Amino acid sequence: MxxxxxxxxxxxxxxxxxxxxxxxxxxxxxxxxxxxxxxxxxxxxxxxxxxxxxxxxxxxxxxxxxxxxxxxxxxxxxxxxxxxxxxxxxxxxxxxxxxxxxxxxxxxxxxxxSRAAQLDISDWLLEIFERDLGENADPVLTALRDRAPVFLRANTARISRDALQTVLADEGVETVLDDTAPTALRLTGPARGLTNLPSFQDGLWELQDAGSQALVARLPDMEGARVLDLCAGGGGKALAMAARGAASVFAHDVDAARMRDIPMRSARADVEITQLSTPEDVAPFDAVVVDVPCSGSGSWRRAPDAKWRLTQGRLTELTVLQDEILRRAIALVRPGGWIGYMTCSVLACENAEIADRVVASDPDITLEDRWSCLPTAGGCDGFHLSVLRHG
Incomplete structure (x- = not known):
């Protein structure tokens, strides 16, 4: 052509x-x-x-x-x-x-x-970004107008990040260490054909945004634990948790078809991930990670049409669903266990407000940790993490 x-x-x-x-x-x-x-x-x-x-x-x-x-x-x-x-x-x-x-x-x-048009955002969403992000609203919206960098996650169960960087250089792929996560490498050259590389076929790395990697790195210790990825999708976080030493990793998604690549990806990484149709059957778990459906506002560089399809009504529907899923996750955790509530959103109504509302309504649940990152020019996507402790 x-x-x-x-x-x-x-x-x-x-x-x-x-x-x-x-x-x-x-x-x-x-x-x-x-x-x-x-x-x-x-x-x-x-x-x-x-x-x-x-x-x-x-x-x-x-x-x-x-x-x-x-x-x-x-x-x-x-x-x-x-x-x-x-x-x-x-x-x-x-x-x-x-x-x-x-x-x-x-x-x-x-x-x-108009200012909203200059920032390539809907008028009603600009008001929310300004309310939630304050002085960071303009830099974030500006970053969302450009392409996102490509990040790799070193499978540290198989290779260190520094060693992987050397292997990739030998394959003609130049990267730099990224401070967002201890497993992250950022590409500095073309991203075409990466999955044909021997290092990928050997399970030494996966494609994963550095912010997403940082979420898993921020989670409590899971060495020897039974952990569930409740909204698993393609299994990226389940794979990352397996690399952190979880004894048993389970995956569930309401749309089972979204998990179709997990067997291939886990085999390549040389880890075992068990898919569950009804996680309640084998509960309780030591930990449940729940990356809930959200606006995706932190990752609109990668799915820019979502920015224009989001409506106020749909955002309200998502917050109701997020509350329901988080409460389901809590019911699947043993007393003393923890829940990692995650989104790829930068909107408060999907993040801290959801977790805080659930904590306020349940005396057995406490907020243990909170972390977030914002999309930046040349940097990671936007994510939120609230770690809740059960009892």
Whole structure:
């Protein structure tokens, strides 16, 4: 595919996303119907789509659209974002070789761009960010407009972080140690083809954000413990807990299909993770980690369409669900055990407010530790951890 053809494909995918389809689903559907597209083509189209979603409001403005994202024209948004990147719009929008048709003059509309639009966030969400993050609101929202770095987690049950860095360098992959977590390495070069490396196939590392790694590192000692990852998903935290010396690691997710990669990942890491359909059957556990469904506001760089799909009603629904899941986790822990309540959100209503409300309602539960991190330019995603003790 030519650069212009990639842009045209990205415009078509973005148009589908703006109609309400999740970005990953739209990209997957396009990839399956576009067999002519090679891996580099698919990666380039994905980058164009995600760049546009991260900067949807400023892109729309630069492309000549003054109204809200749901009314945006994908072609104008893409032109505006590419213009901001310094691209040659005449070359990309040439109408030749499946490229988009030539553009008329691209210029912002008259008037002043609102502060929320400048930060590429919905008006109602800007108010929440300012309330919850104060002076950090602008730096966080600015960071969320760019691509996230790629982090690796050293499987310290098999190799030290320093030794892994040397192995990766021998494989042509340059990294730096990241202070966010003792297991984290940050890539300083291209991220394509990483999972084809022998070091990955040998189970020496996993892809995992440094903030997510830090959450597990912050958890209480679990040497010899029976631990449950209650909202396991793909099992990233379960794998990290196994590397920390847990005697038995169990995984559960209400959507069992999300755990389909756990057997392959655990075999590669040479650890055992037992999947459970009903964790109550083998409770109590010494510890339960619960990474609850949330807005994902701390990781919108990686899933930027979620920023535009979130509504006030959906946020309220999530907080109700988070409260219910945390209370279920408490019921699964033995007296004296602990619960790690986690989110990839930076919003107080999903984080401390949930944990504090549960603690206030149950005299047997106490808050033992709390930690959070914010998305920063070139740094980790945003996460929250509250460690609760049962009895």
């Amino acid at each position: 030519t650069p212009g053809a990639r842009v045209q494909a990205a415009i078509e995918v973005l148009d589908i996303v703006l109609s309400g389809v999740a970005a990953e689903r739209a990209l997957t559907t396009w990839g399956r119907s576009s067999r002519y597209a090679g891996s580099k083509d698919r990666a380039a189209v994905r980058d164009h789509v995600f760049d546009a979603l991260r900067r949807l409001r400023t892109g729309a403005w630069a492309g000549g659209i003054a109204h809200m994202p749901k009314e945006c024209d994908a072609r104008a948004v893409m032109a505006g974002v590419l213009l901001g990147q310094g691209a040659d719009l005449g070359a990309l929008f040439s109408g030749q070789g499946h490229a988009p048709a030539p553009l008329e003059e691209v210029s912002p509309p008259d008037g002043t761009l």
